[in-house]
Amino acid sequence: MNEMTPIKTTIKDWETDQEVRWCPGCGDYAILKAVQRTLPEIGADPAKTVFVSGIGCSSRFPYYMETYGFHTIHGRAPAVATGVKLANPDLDVWIITGDGDALSIGGNHTMHLLRRNLDCQVLLFNNEIYGLTKGQYSPTSRVGTRSPSTPFGSLDRPARPCAFALGSGARFVARGIDVHKNLPKVLKAAHAHKGTGFIEIFQNCIVYNDDVFAPFTAKPNAAANQLWVEHGEPLLFDGGTKGLTMDVAHLTLKVVDVVDGDWKAAGVIVHDQTNRGLAHMLVEMPQVGFPVALGVLYDDPAPTYESAVVEQNRAASEGKVGDLQKLLAKGQTWQVEKEPHVI
Structure with missing residues (x-):
C-alpha cells in the first residue's frame, strides 16, 4: 500500500454542484464545511x-463531496467501506453515520469495523x-426524552458512542x-492515525432536539463545561481554574480547584492519549459537576x-502460478456423456 501523496486543492475542489439540503440551522452544515476545509489542508486527493454513508440526515453527505461516494443502506456503511478498502487499500475512506444508523441497526457492523481496525475515518x-x-428517540437519547415513540419519556439508558468504541477495541477515539x-484539528488527527479513527461529533438537530447540548456548547457555558484534552498537557478547564485529578481510593476522576495556575x-493529571483506562474514565464522567471531555x-x-x-x-500466493482450469477441476467432478432424457 502506498502512502497518500499530498496534492494542492482548495475548498472549491471538494464542493459539488448539488444543492445542500438540510434544515436551516442544522449542525450538519458546519460539519460539512469543516471536512471540506480540512481535506485541502491535509493534501488529500479527491x-x-x-465517502460512504448509511441512512439518516447525515447520510446525504456523499452527494455534497466532489469525490467517490456510496449512499448505502441502514447501518451497513461499515460493511461497504470494508469492501472498498480491501478492493483498493490505497483509497482514503471516510464513513459518515448517525447515532441511530451506527448504534442501533448498525451496531453490529460498527463493532466489527472497530475491532478489525480498518484504516478509515468514522x-x-x-x-x-x-x-x-x-x-423518534434514538440509542443515545437521554432518559426522559419525549418523542413520538416515547410520549411519556424514554426509559432506556442511553448508549455512549465513545464508550462503545473503546469497548469494541477502537484504537482512536475522539x-x-x-x-x-x-x-478540523480533530479530523486531521483521525486522518493521521493509521487504523479506524472514530469521532463522535455532537450535532444539534434544530427541529427535533434543539439545544440538547447547550449546557456545554452554548457560549456562556462553554468554558466551565468543556475540557479540550491535549496529549502531554494537564487536564484543565474553566480558564485553567479547575482541573481533573485521580481519586485513587475509588479509581475515578474528580474535579479540583486550581489556585494561581x-x-x-x-494534583491535576496530565493527559496520556495512549492510556485506554484514562480514556474510559474521560468518556464515562458524570454529566453533573464534570466537564465534557473533547478532542x-x-x-x-x-x-x-x-x-x-x-x-x-x-504470502499465500508466493511462488504459485494461477491455473483456473486446475481450480475448476479440483475435488469431485463428473462429465455428462449424453443429453438427459426429457419427459
Whole structure:
C-alpha cells in the first residue's frame, strides 16, 4: 500500500454542484464545511477519496463531496467501506453515520469495523434523536426524552458512542462539536492515525432536539463545561481554574480547584492519549459537576486490517502460478456423456 501523496486543492475542489439540503440551522452544515476545509489542508486527493454513508440526515453527505461516494443502506456503511478498502487499500475512506444508523441497526457492523481496525475515518453525528424519521428517540437519547415513540419519556439508558468504541477495541477515539473551531484539528488527527479513527461529533438537530447540548456548547457555558484534552498537557478547564485529578481510593476522576495556575500543587493529571483506562474514565464522567471531555481521548495505533489481508494474500500466493482450469477441476467432478432424457 502506498502512502497518500499530498496534492494542492482548495475548498472549491471538494464542493459539488448539488444543492445542500438540510434544515436551516442544522449542525450538519458546519460539519460539512469543516471536512471540506480540512481535506485541502491535509493534501488529500479527491480522485482517491471515498465517502460512504448509511441512512439518516447525515447520510446525504456523499452527494455534497466532489469525490467517490456510496449512499448505502441502514447501518451497513461499515460493511461497504470494508469492501472498498480491501478492493483498493490505497483509497482514503471516510464513513459518515448517525447515532441511530451506527448504534442501533448498525451496531453490529460498527463493532466489527472497530475491532478489525480498518484504516478509515468514522464520523458519527450524534444528535440524540432520529431526525430523518421525524423525531423518534434514538440509542443515545437521554432518559426522559419525549418523542413520538416515547410520549411519556424514554426509559432506556442511553448508549455512549465513545464508550462503545473503546469497548469494541477502537484504537482512536475522539470527540468534537459541530460548530467548534477545533473540529478540523480533530479530523486531521483521525486522518493521521493509521487504523479506524472514530469521532463522535455532537450535532444539534434544530427541529427535533434543539439545544440538547447547550449546557456545554452554548457560549456562556462553554468554558466551565468543556475540557479540550491535549496529549502531554494537564487536564484543565474553566480558564485553567479547575482541573481533573485521580481519586485513587475509588479509581475515578474528580474535579479540583486550581489556585494561581499551580495545577501541579492541585494534583491535576496530565493527559496520556495512549492510556485506554484514562480514556474510559474521560468518556464515562458524570454529566453533573464534570466537564465534557473533547478532542483526542485515545490514540494508540495497531496494525490495520487491510494490511494484514494484503500480507496474508501475498504470502499465500508466493511462488504459485494461477491455473483456473486446475481450480475448476479440483475435488469431485463428473462429465455428462449424453443429453438427459426429457419427459
